[in-house]
Amino acid sequence: MHNINIKNNIKGTFWLGSIFLLFTVFLSSCDFTYDLPEANSIADETPPSASFDFKQDDADYLTIDFSNLSGSATDYVWDFGDGSTSTAKNPSHTYAEIGNYTVSLSASDKLGVVNSLTRTVEIIEPVDDFVPVILNAGFDEEGDDSYRDHWKNLELGGILQITSSPVHQGPKAGKFPSAGDRIAYQLISVQPNKNYLLSFYYTMKTSPEGTMSVAILAGHVTEEEQIEGATIAEKTLDDQSDASTYVLEKIPFNSGDNSEVAIFVSNVGVECRIDSFEIENN
Numbered sequence: 001m002h003n004i005n006i007k008n009n010i011k012g013t014f015w016l017g018s019i020f021l022l023f024t025v026f027l028s029s030c031d032f033t034y035d036l037p038e039a040n041s042i043a044d045e046t047p048p049s050a051s052f053d054f055k056q057d058d059a060d061y062l063t064i065d066f067s068n069l070s071g072s073a074t075d076y077v078w079d080f081g082d083g084s085t086s087t088a089k090n091p092s093h094t095y096a097e098i099g100n101y102t103v104s105l106s107a108s109d110k111l112g113v114v115n116s117l118t119r120t121v122e123i124i125e126p127v128d129d130f131v132p133v134i135l136n137a138g139f140d141e142e143g144d145d146s147y148r149d150h151w152k153n154l155e156l157g158g159i160l161q162i163t164s165s166p167v168h169q170g171p172k173a174g175k176f177p178s179a180g181d182r183i184a185y186q187l188i189s190v191q192p193n194k195n196y197l198l199s200f201y202y203t204m205k206t207s208p209e210g211t212m213s214v215a216i217l218a219g220h221v222t223e224e225e226q227i228e229g230a231t232i233a234e235k236t237l238d239d240q241s242d243a244s245t246y247v248l249e250k251i252p253f254n255s256g257d258n259s260e261v262a263i264f265v266s267n268v269g270v271e272c273r274i275d276s277f278e279i280e281n282n
């Protein structure tokens with residue numbers, strides 16, 4: 001019996017001690033001077049709202065500049081959709097390649113409230129929308145001799161003539177008499193290192209035998225001796241099968257270092273006509 005009583009007393013002392021110890025631990029863990037609420041334990045009067053915009057960087061189209069428009073937030077986690085993340089407020093991110101990326105921004109405040117926004121960022125190669133302009137490309141522009149003025153280079157030859165029959169399109173076409181003493185020349189603006197396709201229609205009399213030439217020259221040329229060295233591309237035309245039927249011809253070329261190239265038309269030996277120039281990115 002004594003043994004049992006002693007055992008009970010020991011047990012009671014143990015539990016009392018344990019409770020006291022737990023209470024002491026509890027008291028020491030409490031910070032009575034600063035009461036930080038747990039997340040969502042009180043209403044967040046100004047919860048964060050995630051918002052962002054983005055644009056392609058001017059210098060590098062694979063780099064996206066993000067602007068953070070979130071409200072009531074202090075911390076940010078960006079997921080750029082390519083395995084990369086950032087905690088910067090307004091990050092820029094460079095992608096490895098073009099494509100669609102799902103970008104999410106999680107904005108949170110010090111109360112632990114998180115709001116997220118996901119947007120698709122589409123990265124495409126910038127479109128080159130510059131297309132060169134050829135003035136009076138169809139030789140139809142009337143008045144003040146302007147239908148020929150755009151095609152002048154008196155240092156290289158006499159100005160081309162204009163004919164009304166036959167033409168490919170519109171009221172007029174350019175004409176080069178058999179003497180070969182007339183040329184057409186026009187300097188046009190291009191972008192360097194771009195591929196272009198120049199097209200036009202021409203026809204020649206069936207006799208005597210002769211040729212017509214359309215060349216692309218690297219920039220402005222003022223002397224005949226410069227022509228050969230300046231020629232980027234050239235086509236010699238010799239379809240003399242039908243004087244009244246215009247033939248489509250195309251000259252592909254690369255502008256190289258030049259921001260201007262010249263279209264240069266000349267002929268040898270036979271009367272020729274030309275009409276409807278067009279140029280496009282190639």
Ligand SMILES: [Ca+2]
Pocket residue numbers: 138139140167168169170171172173275276
């Ligand atoms: Ca025309």
